[in-house]
Amino acid sequence: MIAAYAIGANSAYVYIRGEYHKWIKLFQKALDEAYEAGLVGEKMKTTFGTKFHVNIYVHKGAGAYICGEESSLMNSIEGKRGYPRVKPPFPAQNGLWGNPTTINNVETLTNVPAIINKGWEWFSKIGAEKHPGTILYGVSGHVNKPGVYELPSGTLLTDIIYNYAGGVPGNKKIKCVIPGGSSMPPLRGDQLEGIAMDAESLKAAGSSIGTAGIMVMDEDTDLVRVLARISKFYYHESCGQCTPCREGTGWMVKILNRMAAGHGQKDDVELLLSVANNIDGNTICALGEAAAWPVKFMVSRFREEFESRMNNSLDHPSLNKVHSMRHSKITVE
Amino acid sequence: MEFKFTVENHEKVVKLFDNYPTKKAAIMPVLYIAQEQNGYISGEVIKEVSTILEVTEEDVMGVVTFYTMYHQHMPGKYHLQVCTNVSCMLRGAYDIWEAVKAKTGLKNGETSADGLFSLEEVECMGSCGTAPMIAVNEDFHENLTKEKALELIESLN
Numbered sequence: 001m002i003a004a005y006a007i008g009a010n011s012a013y014v015y016i017r018g019e020y021h022k023w024i025k026l027f028q029k030a031l032d033e034a035y036e037a038g039l040v041g042e043k044m045k046t047t048f049g050t051k052f053h054v055n056i057y058v059h060k061g062a063g064a065y066i067c068g069e070e071s072s073l074m075n076s077i078e079g080k081r082g083y084p085r086v087k088p089p090f091p092a093q094n095g096l097w098g099n100p101t102t103i104n105n106v107e108t109l110t111n112v113p114a115i116i117n118k119g120w121e122w123f124s125k126i127g128a129e130k131h132p133g134t135i136l137y138g139v140s141g142h143v144n145k146p147g148v149y150e151l152p153s154g155t156l157l158t159d160i161i162y163n164y165a166g167g168v169p170g171n172k173k174i175k176c177v178i179p180g181g182s183s184m185p186p187l188r189g190d191q192l193e194g195i196a197m198d199a200e201s202l203k204a205a206g207s208s209i210g211t212a213g214i215m216v217m218d219e220d221t222d223l224v225r226v227l228a229r230i231s232k233f234y235y236h237e238s239c240g241q242c243t244p245c246r247e248g249t250g251w252m253v254k255i256l257n258r259m260a261a262g263h264g265q266k267d268d269v270e271l272l273l274s275v276a277n278n279i280d281g282n283t284i285c286a287l288g289e290a291a292a293w294p295v296k297f298m299v300s301r302f303r304e305e306f307e308s309r310m311n312n313s314l315d316h317p318s319l320n321k322v323h324s325m326r327h328s329k330i331t332v333e
Numbered sequence: 334m335e336f337k338f339t340v341e342n343h344e345k346v347v348k349l350f351d352n353y354p355t356k357k358a359a360i361m362p363v364l365y366i367a368q369e370q371n372g373y374i375s376g377e378v379i380k381e382v383s384t385i386l387e388v389t390e391e392d393v394m395g396v397v398t399f400y401t402m403y404h405q406h407m408p409g410k411y412h413l414q415v416c417t418n419v420s421c422m423l424r425g426a427y428d429i430w431e432a433v434k435a436k437t438g439l440k441n442g443e444t445s446a447d448g449l450f451s452l453e454e455v456e457c458m459g460s461c462g463t464a465p466m467i468a469v470n471e472d473f474h475e476n477l478t479k480e481k482a483l484e485l486i487e488s489l490n
Contacts, residue, residue, distance in 0.1 A: 018400070019459060022472075059361070059362070060361065076361070078358050079359060080396070081396060082400070146464065178419075221423065225422075226422070233456050237456065
């Protein structure tokens with residue numbers, strides 16, 4: 001409401017993923033109460049004595065991951081298939097039904113009341129200097145106390161894993177941590193010391209904060225299977241508009257599945273990287289990168305594990321050599 | 334079989350028109366109402382929705398096939414959605430998936446002959462902190478083990 005006032009918007013849509021039935025009902029109930037109390041809608045003109053009013057609507061998703069992409073989300077609200085749009089034009093110029101549109105994460109907007117009540121000086125002292133505030137860290141995988149933790153930005157990754165999430169079951173070593181949701185580059189267990197959960201520190205470590213969804217994998221984890229599962233997800237969620245993503249995600253799953261089964265062919269690691277490199281940067285939306293990055297970085301950072309799954313006696317005759325030579329070099333920042 | 338919205342549901346549909354500047358935009362919520370009434374989205378449902386919303390049947394069909402939560406076949410009384418994505422997988426989701434398959438005798442996407450269960454391997458349900466999980470219709474069952482999952486299915490009838 002405050003955010004709508006700030007930009008002069010008269011309609012706001014809250015898009016919630018369809019699986020969250022319970023929470024959608026809760027939110028709708030709260031919204032109905034706000035309407036009743038005259039805090040939202042036409043009535044707020046009299047309540048607040050202003051000319052401004054905003055209507056807030058809930059739009060329930062229906063199981064398409066891609067609708068988290070802002071332009072796809074707009075198409076979904078418009079009652080279309082959730083295909084991402086080509087940008088430009090950007091939503092601020094040409095958004096929902098052609099109107100200027102601003103899209104924010106609800107997590108971002110929830111900071112507004114606290115900032116208004118306590119002031120920006122107070123807020124800017126929380127967490128990392130450049131990105132003050134708190135972050136909801138969703139910790140999952142091999143930890144004793146998985147869950148969602150709200151902590152200041154810039155909290156040490158090891159602090160989150162060992163102090164808040166209770167460490168790794170059986171005191172096992174950590175093999176790999178994905179710090180920002182499955183699309184972000186994974187980190188090796190031996191490089192975690194000193195990494196803070198903020199953009200700069202993670203960038204220096206070769207990853208990114210993404211959604212701050214932290215997945216912890218212990219030393220016994222089969223990373224080939226993990227990556228195969230991640231790739232299967234992006235294969236499933238690719239909207240199918242752009243050929244590199246639609247086809248490439250399927251190829252990566254096929255290659256990874258045969259590696260996981262121990263039937264990797266001798267050029268499979270290179271082939272995998274080549275497919276990932278041909279998706280990266282060649283698609284309308286970022287789902288292409290989301291699918292390519294985990295493959296590129298998981299393979300480059302744990303190459304020995306992937307190579308151990310290759311059977312050098314297997315060489316598929318139809319392997320497209322020309323294609324795989326084109327982008328076989330990979331650089332890791 | 335011809336599909337018509339009940340009077341009550343039709344009112345809900347008309348009320349949705351207030352939420353959007355175009356009728357077309359109401360496709361998704363209207364389909365949810367239709368699915369609740371009919372159990373799944375049949376060809377007749379698509380026809381009726383397209384008539385009410387003044388869009389083509391293809392527009393509606395396009396939405397139905399894009400989003401996984403619209404059923405194109407009648408699901409079981411209990412629609413079991415087992416998440417096997419990474420966070421659940423790391424905590425044993427595949428053991429649960431295999432156990433549930435064996436227990437119900439169903440493969441991915443199948444519905445039991447008596448219509449009690451339907452089974453689906455789903456992508457992330459956003460329950461990673463309480464993994465692994467199974468959703469039964471709209472309800473999340475979290476922090477599962479193989480044993481708990483089997484008990485859960487036992488309790489459904």
